[in-house]
Amino acid sequence: MLYIIDTANVDDIRRCNEFYPIDGVTTNPTIIAHEKRDFIPLIKEIRTIIGDDKMFHIQTTATTAEEIVKEGHELQEIVGGEFYLKIPVSPEGLKATRILSREGIKVTETAIFTQQQALIAAKAGASFVAPYVNRLDNIVSDGAKVVEEITEILHGYKLPCKVLAASFKNVEQIHKISTVGGDAVTITPDLFDKLVYHPLTYYAIDDFEKDWESIYGDKSISELISEYKG
Ligand code: G3P
Secondary structure (H helix, E strand, O other), rough: EEEEEEOOOHHHHHHHHOOOOOOEEEOOOOHHHHHHOOHHHHHHHHHHHHOOOOOOEOOOOOOHHHHHHOOOOOOOOOOOOOOEEEEEEOOHHHHHHHHHHOOOOOOEEEEEEHHHHHEEEEHHHHHOEEEEEHHHHHHHOOHHHHHHHHHHHHOOOOOOEEEEOOOOHHHHHHHHHHHOOOEEEEEEEHHHHHHOHHHHHHHHHHHHHHHHHHHHOOOHHHHHHHHHOO
């Protein structure tokens, strides 16, 4: 499963990129606005941090196919590398997806809430579809089930489109995506930390340290190797 971080905060991106095996960054207008920074320097800085090989998904703010296509070209030129234009699913968005995918600009169709929206976006040429898991759960739907069915449908029709599950509020929602075969998740840095953390792990580490110190004091393995080698 691909792990992507859903933020435009450069400190968080730098930290996650250093410690976790992330595959890229996703943003949307809400996430970008949250940073209250000049847009172009911000996206260029994010690209510099993650490098050209990691995916960078940036959402269009345009609403007509013509304008969306134009923004796709402009953003591709500015950020380069593994760039994906996020387009909310709509008739204009699907028209733009068809044009851009033919031109070789990769598209992530976003704000997906139904299986049929995903299938149609995939047929239009989207590389990823992004269903909103928590927002589905919030309306007493089942986000993970929707992701599972989308995944099955895309595999069934052998469409070269991946499912990038988005909108998470807890670890259980993310875990469920991995059990239903979702291709990718995009999650906040805070949730990434929670995926990794378990108090029993820290208890175990404390015990290892105490047991080691009881025999070897504060000597590290490297120090013991140096001493052994003389
Ligand atoms: O990537 C889409 C995501 O940012 C939406 O998340 O938490 O606003 O439902 P949320």
